[in-house]
Amino acid sequence: MSSPDGATRSWLVKAVLSVGLALFAGPAPAFDYHLKPVAVAERTWMVQGRREELSEDNGGDIANAAFIATGDGVIVIDTGSTLSYGRALRAAIATVTDQPVRWVINTHHHPDHVFGNQAFEGAEISALPATIAALKRDADSFRTTLYQRLGDAVRGTETALPTRALEAGESRFGDYPLRLFAFSGHSGADLVVLDPATGVLFTGDLVFHHRAPTTPHSPGIGIWREQLRQVRALRFDVLVPGHGPAAKDESPVVETLDYLDWLDRRLTNGAASGATRNEVIQAPLPERFADMALVRYELTRSVSHFYADYEEALLWADPDTTK
Amino acid sequence: MAGYLKPLLAVLILLGAPWSVAEEAREDPLGSFMWERYRERFLGDTPVRFDSRVGIQAPAFAEDSGQVPIDVDASDFNGRFQRMLLWVELNPIPLVFDYRPLSDGLGRLSINVRLEQSSAVRVAVLSDGVWHVGSTRIEGEGGGCTTPGIAKTEDNWSKDFGRIKARRFGHESGSRVRVKLSHPMDSGLIPSTRPFYVEQVAFVHGDEPVASMTWQASVSENPELALTLKGDAGTAYRFQARDNNGNEFDHVIP
Numbered sequence: 001m002s003s004p005d006g007a008t009r010s011w012l013v014k015a016v017l018s019v020g021l022a023l024f025a026g027p028a029p030a031f032d033y034h035l036k037p038v039a040v041a042e043r044t045w046m047v048q049g050r051r052e053e054l055s056e057d058n059g060g061d062i063a064n065a066a067f068i069a070t071g072d073g074v075i076v077i078d079t080g081s082t083l084s085y086g087r088a089l090r091a092a093i094a095t096v097t098d099q100p101v102r103w104v105i106n107t108h109h110h111p112d113h114v115f116g117n118q119a120f121e122g123a124e125i126s127a128l129p130a131t132i133a134a135l136k137r138d139a140d141s142f143r144t145t146l147y148q149r150l151g152d153a154v155r156g157t158e159t160a161l162p163t164r165a166l167e168a169g170e171s172r173f174g175d176y177p178l179r180l181f182a183f184s185g186h187s188g189a190d191l192v193v194l195d196p197a198t199g200v201l202f203t204g205d206l207v208f209h210h211r212a213p214t215t216p217h218s219p220g221i222g223i224w225r226e227q228l229r230q231v232r233a234l235r236f237d238v239l240v241p242g243h244g245p246a247a248k249d250e251s252p253v254v255e256t257l258d259y260l261d262w263l264d265r266r267l268t269n270g271a272a273s274g275a276t277r278n279e280v281i282q283a284p285l286p287e288r289f290a291d292m293a294l295v296r297y298e299l300t301r302s303v304s305h306f307y308a309d310y311e312e313a314l315l316w317a318d319p320d321t322t323k
Numbered sequence: 324m325a326g327y328l329k330p331l332l333a334v335l336i337l338l339g340a341p342w343s344v345a346e347e348a349r350e351d352p353l354g355s356f357m358w359e360r361y362r363e364r365f366l367g368d369t370p371v372r373f374d375s376r377v378g379i380q381a382p383a384f385a386e387d388s389g390q391v392p393i394d395v396d397a398s399d400f401n402g403r404f405q406r407m408l409l410w411v412e413l414n415p416i417p418l419v420f421d422y423r424p425l426s427d428g429l430g431r432l433s434i435n436v437r438l439e440q441s442s443a444v445r446v447a448v449l450s451d452g453v454w455h456v457g458s459t460r461i462e463g464e465g466g467g468c469t470t471p472g473i474a475k476t477e478d479n480w481s482k483d484f485g486r487i488k489a490r491r492f493g494h495e496s497g498s499r500v501r502v503k504l505s506h507p508m509d510s511g512l513i514p515s516t517r518p519f520y521v522e523q524v525a526f527v528h529g530d531e532p533v534a535s536m537t538w539q540a541s542v543s544e545n546p547e548l549a550l551t552l553k554g555d556a557g558t559a560y561r562f563q564a565r566d567n568n569g570n571e572f573d574h575v576i577p
């Protein structure tokens with residue numbers, strides 16, 4: 001590198017000064033998310049989260065957000081884990097369209113999808129009624145968890161509840177029509193959004209892609225599987241899942257179904273044979289899940305969520321049977 | 324390295340190796356500041372060594388801190404250990420159980436425990452005058468969706484109070500017996516509650532206890548136990564338990 005001339009030197013001085021100020025005099029800069037909208041269809045972009053769990057390193061950037069520039073304003077679908085993420089998303093949207101964000105849709109109430117809402121002041125925030133109720137119920141404990149796990153990145157984040165209740169069927173955002181489907185398999189209230197004009201299907205966390213599905217509020221693996229079969233029957237050109245990359249076919253639905261089938265079998269066989277929870281968690285994982293992130297981690301959680309139910313049905317139901 | 328140093332090094336290794344291995348086995352692999360305290364309290368003056376033959380398996384984190392499954396495998400000590408202790412260092416009631424295998428108990432079991440916060444968990448097996456210790460660590464907080472609202476609170480224990488369910492499965496070294504008992508296992512640590520927990524558990528053959536445990540209230544609500552016993556499917560066992568209020572529970576193992 002050549003030796004710095006006068007101009008560079010003064011830039012260096014400024015840089016050092018501003019870092020110094022940030023460290024010693026002012027508030028730390030907001031978490032830097034480096035969000036990059038990727039076009040998935042006409043007037044439609046997604047911002048893909050990392051296929052990881054919440055951590056200080058990723059600042060909670062683990063779920064997908066997406067947006068549609070309708071011509072009359074932008075519809076944002078899911079807003080991330082933090083106020084800073086929401087602001088970064090807003091700034092990223094402004095790099096590809098001049099239209100203002102007028103609507104926000106939360107696909108479900110999980111913390112990695114709703115806590116950026118606060119950054120979209122002035123926009124109308126909407127969700128299924130059961131999502132709004134669940135967020136009211138869980139918001140405080142979600143925020144506690146976020147503060148424990150994200151550190152600085154979550155600073156300033158408050159709950160911004162949706163104010164408009166959505167229902168299944170055609171719904172208009174301004175003049176822009178979307179088709180909404182109300183499911184429940186992943187979180188108890190899961191909105192799936194189809195844009196008939198572009199053929200993009202936004203599935204929220206009803207569909208995961210190359211990332212193991214999470215099950216904390218699922219009403220049951222069977223219900224989830226049944227609803228995935230309904231999603232699979234829909235006609236769409238592009239699928240934007242809640243986590244992982246978008247696809248131009250149904251492969252993310254097939255993958256999620258395959259994982260849930262496997263999980264159901266694993267829990268069934270474990271409970272029927274009297275296996276302990278640790279044995280179910282630690283048994284080898286199928287080769288075909290090698291590319292799927294967080295399988296052992298989510299299996300550990302799912303055993304905690306579901307195994308007692310499987311044992312109730314398969315182990316304890318006929319307690320006097322000797323095997 | 325200069326050639327002439329090699330023989331010297333070999334001698335040092337020969338001299339040093341047995342000593343350093345033994346020394347290592349006495350040093351807490353988790354480096355926990357609580358280790359000494361509970362070693363003193365639970366293991367007393369008896370010699371101690373950390374021993375990989377005492378296996379302890381648990382999830383890396385507690386998704387539901389009220390029901391954390393712990394599996395112990397000390398099968399290498401089958402037939403030649405006298406006691407087994409399990410404790411969670413940072414629980415308000417650290418000790419979970421004190422197990423005496425007596426005539427039929429084996430070294431493999433599984434039990435659900437409560438976890439107050441991230442903690443080291445220890446299992447110690449007394450054999451031939453030495454405590455052999457296995458350790459693991461469990462993080463107290465689970466995934467991003469972990470909330471108290473998610474953990475299933477079975478508040479219907481009073482309806483089912485005292486109900487026992489049991490199953491037996493064939494196992495290479497005898498039977499694996501699984502038992503689930505409906506009991507609140509109240510620690511008395513929550514204000515305005517009294518301690519109310521199962522403290523004595525035994526498997527009985529004829530009139531004789533053939534394996535017994537004392538429990539503390541760190542065992543989860545509606546306790547679940549899996550234990551391997553020497554007897555095969557033809558060996559008659561009963562499960563018996565008593566809580567600190569004098570309630571007695573008795574159930575035939577199928």
Ligand SMILES: [Zn+2]
Pocket residue numbers: 108110186187205214
């Ligand atoms: Zn979710």
